Amino acid sequence: MASGRLIKLVVFELLELAAFSIPMLVIMEQFATAYQRTRMVAETTHYWLIVSGSIAYVASATLLIWVPVKVLLYKKHHLRKKIKGWRPVMMMCVVLTTLPSFSFSIAVTEVQKNTNATVLPETLPDLPVSLVLTTLIMVDIVEKLRMYPLRGSQKYNADRHIHSTTLQQITTVTEQSGQRDGNLGTPHTAVSPRGEATTARQAPVITEPEEPTFHQGILKAMSRQDIRAQIFLGSFVSWSDTIEMVRVAGHPAVYKSGWLYPVYIFSLISLIRIIFTPKNPLLNSLGILLQDLPFIFVRLSLIIILGTITPILGLCKNVLVTVSYLYFNYLTRLRVFSTFEMSSP
Known part of the structure; x- marks a missing residue:
């Protein structure tokens, strides 16, 4: 009987392979249908040529790129350990599936628009694009779940949280005691490795509010x-x-209109972040550069020119996230913003 680890591996690989191949097939079938409608003939030769071309592309990408990279990652453990900060599987999904899918999503409307603008639907079908993003997110979830077992309970480390909270409270009590003695604000002199005296000030420790804990019952x-x-x-x-x-x-x-291009382009650029590992130190700054900052200009332009077709809440989110990131990470290091103030609980 197959072990649980082998079953988990097979299920994960099949899910990732389906997420890698199905979106492209669906988008290309939609493109073939739209192209067939514009020809206004009963012949379906071009339809089947496009469909067969999409099948050939998916098969070639799977056999020549997907499978070799997967085998290489599983066989060469030393190579997998050298890959830090980014995920090859997510890069293959973004480059080989998401990018072509978005391109042919634009091509669907462009083919209909150039032939007869009256055949354009009132709204674009949501299924193909939602399928692309859903499968991409599912691959991201599978990659994150690989290190965790699917059976058994994963207990929350409450003891460590309690210990950390208690330690912070003890440290704060010590500092408050020193403040009553007039020593908290006194600069301390330390000797550097070169023998030079340097002046340092103790940084106050911020304690988080104590949260309730429940040990029985429904809570x-x-x-x-x-x-x-x-x-x-x-x-x-x-x-x-x-x-x-x-x-x-x-x-x-x-x-x-022509706004379809910047919307899709900047949406694709924002998806590049999914290539990086979840704990990559650069992920926060990349989120600002690849998503929030470009979305500010796109959303603001759409609201000014086309009206509130995009929620103002989204624009506020992008602005606040960008401003707070720049302020707390960079401006607070300047002298004028460097004074540390303790807020009351």
């Missing part, structure tokens, strides 16, 4: 936290902004 069941469930929640929530931007592309005022 204990409701307070359970499992990292595996949080992976599903976090993966979809983190891409909600890109999903909303792609949804805007289905508005008639967008896809019937």
Whole structure:
């Protein structure tokens, strides 16, 4: 009987392979249908040529790139350990599936627009683009779940959280005691390795509010936290902004005009972040550069020219996230913003 680890491996690989191949086939079939309608003839030769071409592309990409890279990653463990900060599987999905899918999504409307603009639908079908983003997110979830078992409970490390909170409270009490003695604000002199005296000031420690803990009853069941469930929640929530931007592309005022291109281009650029590992130190800055900052200009331009077809809430989110990131990470290091102030609880 196959082991649980082998079953998990096979299921994950089949899910990733399906997510890699199905979106491209669906988008290309949609493109073939749109192209067939513009010809106004009963002959279906061009339709089947496009469909067969998409099947050939998916098969070639799978056999020549996907499978060799997968085998190489599983066989060469030393090579896999050298890959840090980014994920080859996600790069293959973005480059070989998402990029062509977005390109042919634009081509669907362009073919209909150039032939007869009256055949354009009121709204673009949501299924193909939603399928592309959903499968991409699912591959991201599968890659994150690989290190966790699918059976058994994943307990929350409450003891470490309690110990950390208690330590912070003890440190704060010590500092408050020193402040009563007048020593907290006194600069301390330290000797550097070169023998030079340097002046340092103790940085106050911020304590978080104490949260309740439940040990029995229904509240204990409701307070359970499992990292595996949080992976599903976090993966979809983190891409909600890109999903909303792609949804805007289905508005008639967008896809019937030239605004379809910047919406899809910047949505694709924002998806580049999924290539990097979740704990990459550069991920926060890349989120600002690849998503929030470009979305500010795209959303602001759409609101000014086409009206509120995109929610103002999304624009506020992009502006606040960008400004807060720049202020707390860079401006607070300047002298005028460097004074540390303790806020009251």
